[in-house]
Amino acid sequence: MPVEIYKDKFTGKVLEVILGATKEQGGTRAYTVKLGGSSTLPFLYYEGELPNRPVIAMEVWDIKPQWSSSFEPYYGDVWNDPVAWAKKAEEYGADVVYLKLMGADPELENSRSAADCAKLVKDVLAATGAPLMVEGPGFPEKDNDVLQAVAEAAAGENIALGAAEKDNYRGIAAAAMMGRHCIIGRSPLDINILKQLNIMITEMGVPINKVLNDPITSGLGYGIEYSFSVMERARWGALIGDKMMALPVVCLAGPEAWRGKEANAANADAGPGWGDEKDRGIIWEAMTAAALLQAGGDLLLMRHPEAAKLVRKQIEELAVPNKY
Amino acid sequence: MGLTGLAIFKLLPKTNCGECGVPTCLAFAMALAAGKATLSQCPYVSNEAREALDAATAPPIKLVKMGSGDKVLAIGDEQVIFRHDKTFYHPTGIFIEVADNDANLAAKIDEINGIVIERVGQKYEVDGVAIANASGSADTFKAAAEAVAGKTDKAIILLTECPTCMEAAAGAIAARKPLLYAATADNYEKMVAVAKKVDAPLAVKGADLNAMAELVAKIDYKELVIDSGARQISQVIADQTQIRNGAVKKRFRPYGYPTIAFTTEADPAMEVLEAQAFISKYASIVVLKTTKTEYLMALFTWRSNLYTDPQKPIAVQPGVYAIGAANENSPVYITTNFSLTYYTVATEVESTRLPSYLIAFDTDGLSVMTAWAGGKFIGEAIGPWLKDSDINEKVKKKVLIIPGGVAAIKGKIEDLSGWEVMVGPRDSSGITSFAKLRLNV
Numbered sequence A: 001m002p003v004e005i006y007k008d009k010f011t012g013k014v015l016e017v018i019l020g021a022t023k024e025q026g027g028t029r030a031y032t033v034k035l036g037g038s039s040t041l042p043f044l045y046y047e048g049e050l051p052n053r054p055v056i057a058m059e060v061w062d063i064k065p066q067w068s069s070s071f072e073p074y075y076g077d078v079w080n081d082p083v084a085w086a087k088k089a090e091e092y093g094a095d096v097v098y099l100k101l102m103g104a105d106p107e108l109e110n111s112r113s114a115a116d117c118a119k120l121v122k123d124v125l126a127a128t129g130a131p132l133m134v135e136g137p138g139f140p141e142k143d144n145d146v147l148q149a150v151a152e153a154a155a156g157e158n159i160a161l162g163a164a165e166k167d168n169y170r171g172i173a174a175a176a177m178m179g180r181h182c183i184i185g186r187s188p189l190d191i192n193i194l195k196q197l198n199i200m201i202t203e204m205g206v207p208i209n210k211v212l213n214d215p216i217t218s219g220l221g222y223g224i225e226y227s228f229s230v231m232e233r234a235r236w237g238a239l240i241g242d243k244m245m246a247l248p249v250v251c252l253a254g255p256e257a258w259r260g261k262e263a264n265a266a267n268a269d270a271g272p273g274w275g276d277e278k279d280r281g282i283i284w285e286a287m288t289a290a291a292l293l294q295a296g297g298d299l300l301l302m303r304h305p306e307a308a309k310l311v312r313k314q315i316e317e318l319a320v321p322n323k324y
Numbered sequence B: 001m002g003l004t005g006l007a008i009f010k011l012l013p014k015t016n017c018g019e020c021g022v023p024t025c026l027a028f029a030m031a032l033a034a035g036k037a038t039l040s041q042c043p044y045v046s047n048e049a050r051e052a053l054d055a056a057t058a059p060p061i062k063l064v065k066m067g068s069g070d071k072v073l074a075i076g077d078e079q080v081i082f083r084h085d086k087t088f089y090h091p092t093g094i095f096i097e098v099a100d101n102d103a104n105l106a107a108k109i110d111e112i113n114g115i116v117i118e119r120v121g122q123k124y125e126v127d128g129v130a131i132a133n134a135s136g137s138a139d140t141f142k143a144a145a146e147a148v149a150g151k152t153d154k155a156i157i158l159l160t161e162c163p164t165c166m167e168a169a170a171g172a173i174a175a176r177k178p179l180l181y182a183a184t185a186d187n188y189e190k191m192v193a194v195a196k197k198v199d200a201p202l203a204v205k206g207a208d209l210n211a212m213a214e215l216v217a218k219i220d221y222k223e224l225v226i227d228s229g230a231r232q233i234s235q236v237i238a239d240q241t242q243i244r245n246g247a248v249k250k251r252f253r254p255y256g257y258p259t260i261a262f263t264t265e266a267d268p269a270m271e272v273l274e275a276q277a278f279i280s281k282y283a284s285i286v287v288l289k290t291t292k293t294e295y296l297m298a299l300f301t302w303r304s305n306l307y308t309d310p311q312k313p314i315a316v317q318p319g320v321y322a323i324g325a326a327n328e329n330s331p332v333y334i335t336t337n338f339s340l341t342y343y344t345v346a347t348e349v350e351s352t353r354l355p356s357y358l359i360a361f362d363t364d365g366l367s368v369m370t371a372w373a374g375g376k377f378i379g380e381a382i383g384p385w386l387k388d389s390d391i392n393e394k395v396k397k398k399v400l401i402i403p404g405g406v407a408a409i410k411g412k413i414e415d416l417s418g419w420e421v422m423v424g425p426r427d428s429s430g431i432t433s434f435a436k437l438r439l440n441v
């Protein structure tokens, strides 16, 4: 007697969100990326539809970051040239380019103006074919100025603008609507706020299939289990029919993993049993990303090209359909 | 669990003899249902009734123990599908595989013993060694089992499908309660006999889920660990999910045991990511090959995170911590003793490269804003504590840096402690630039 195969009967599914627009669609991207669409839990192909495998975005800054020396061989020659950096990220296999406008931080001496940000985004778009995501410096007023200019400059390209938070979403939502772009809603590890923010953004008029959720990633060893559980709960909510939880999830795996001492410490500063620094940071990031895949991450923001390579390889293995 | 008092009552003799200590069978049934009595108190229960009751009250997944001494590894006894439903209880055992004919076996065991990783106050060690009968010889397998047992007190798994080899090795180290891997459709009668003889847990391996369940049903032995035989990562995830769902939601008995999974990736980085997926998706034991500690640290950390009780805020010991070689001129920061908050702040303070003191203030493990709202991280609590704290002897300049989100408590702390209070950044990620701008680093 064959065993009974247990299947959850879900009625909902994650909305499909498309990033980027090709020439026919009014943009200039070489391809578009589809996120979400799942009607079951991660990688349970036997149970439902998982039309789009998770994708990898790679992080590009508009100023030279203070990152571990581990990045030097990969990006050392492009630190001060975001356009060249974005092209490099594509060469390293980025499905999506994620541009962080850190240089627009108003507290910096030569803070980048909104107009300069817009020009940079145009240049990046001209030099690359991947869909683009753009995050402001994280200061509400400046974010609004910058993202509005960026939205205008990138009109038709269907980029993603972020990050909209509960107390600061109107300006970004307006910018997204004006340029018909996507928007990243960021909620602080709280499923109720996640939902509330999606409601507020869509009530402003942003179409729901233009919204991505960033429920805040915590890095491995520093609260990743909170992210994991919030993502599992939101995904369950989506599958049982809550449309305001049913949006693709963006995980900032790279930036969060590299906040940990374990990723950065040189051998001289390492704790007992930490092993060699070269691979330590890479696996710390890859582990962060891979764990979040299991909770339903749809887009993983990666920082180290080697970590991205490992995770991409695992996604390929995970995407082999299981069946009974 | 599961059965109502009435359902239990139906299985009792209904003679109301009173020997169980309560006057009637019904009263006894109610006491059983409430968990206030044990079945053995009634001398007259029939065997069928006992089996039915045992099955109904048994946990969905059996607790199985292996190993000996203070290295006993308990696995299984999980009750939920998602950690947020309650918690995961018994962390996945992480085993390293060695070959019985490895000329450097002794050195390899030394290496495994030597893997001791420490981070954020936690210590991670490999749970055990899985010995593969690569030689195919019973003598070599037995010698290897003895050699490993002699060199480590960690738990041991014996990997062979040859019953005579298993008997030789398991017999030699029976006192160590190794896990015997594995009984298959071809050898199970003999393997079960060996397991019973040496009183050790037995792994049951099927060609697929079906074959595994059929085999488990045939085996008259309860100390089991199960393996559907799947090795491809997405099929392992599917099978593990079936097993966990079937055991917890359907009480399907053949699935009611801990599980074991094996990595197949040759590249050690890919291998630990694969092991991560097995840990994330319910494996009770993972057997892998790499001994690279930077890789294992990431894996152990993930296991530890996943198995953290989501209902219990994890706290660090309250007190004053030196970050780097702090001295009398070092700045003093304060945060709460919620470990996530504490370690996040500690990491940021550390990255300022300025030796500092960091106070983990006792908030019963609540985060800054929650503790502030709950009256545990306020001037009235911090001020008096600070006044008497031994931090006063450690620094010359009495300046306390508080989180920006609770700037309002500045005045009260100053009034009650005599310290000067400096308002730091709202988010810990701002500490580096704060230190640069305000502390003249």
Ligand code: SF4
Binding pocket: B012, B013, B014, B015, B016, B017, B018, B019, B020, B021, B022, B023, B024, B025, B028, B041, B042, B043, B044, B045
């Ligand atoms: S001992 Fe058994 S038979 Fe007697 S009253 Fe108690 S439950 Fe009933």
